Amino acid sequence: MATEPVKxxxxxxxxxxxxxxxxxxxxxxxxxxxxxxxxELKVSLTAGGVGIGLFAAAGFILVLAIIMFSVALAYFxxxxxxxxxxxxxxxxVFGLYVLLAGLLAFLGVKSVKKVKAPERAIxxxxxxxxxxxxx
Numbered sequence: 455m456a457t458e459p460v461k462x463x464x465x466x467x468x469x470x471x472x473x474x475x476x477x478x479x480x481x482x483x484x485x486x487x488x489x490x491x492x493x494e495l496k497v498s499l500t501a502g503g504v505g506i507g508l509f510a511a512a513g514f515i516l517v518l519a520i521i522m523f524s525v526a527l528a529y530f531x532x533x534x535x536x537x538x539x540x541x542x543x544x545x546x547v548f549g550l551y552v553l554l555a556g557l558l559a560f561l562g563v564k565s566v567k568k569v570k571a572p573e574r575a576i577x578x579x580x581x582x583x584x585x586x587x588x589x
Contacts, residue, residue: 524551
């Protein structure tokens with residue numbers, strides 16, 4: 455009878471093998487997470503692009519509507535020749551838009567003047583070097 459060599463307890467993995475397996479698994483996990491993030495971003499960007507396109511189309515149609523409203527308002531002021539002359543009616547509509555633009559510009563300047571630097575964040579950022587030094 456031939457005697458077989460006695461196997462040592464090699465069924466248990468070595469520390470090196472465990473580290474190699476963990477490293478491989480972490481690498482695989484990270485690459486799969488990156489692939490998942492790319493896939494989700496692709497779907498989000500596609501939906502965002504379609505949304506931006508639809509907003510642009512809505513804005514264009516709104517500009518056309520404003521033009522049509524302007525012409526209709528001028529003809530309303532003219533009222534089939536019984537109101538003001540047509541050239542005056544169009545000048546009135548133009549003046550309305552200039553006044554509206556002026557009002558919006560005034561409100562915009564007022565709003566922009568309220569913008570301030572992030573003072574608390576800057577103060578905390580200046581404290582970081584001292585904190586790293588242990589002070």
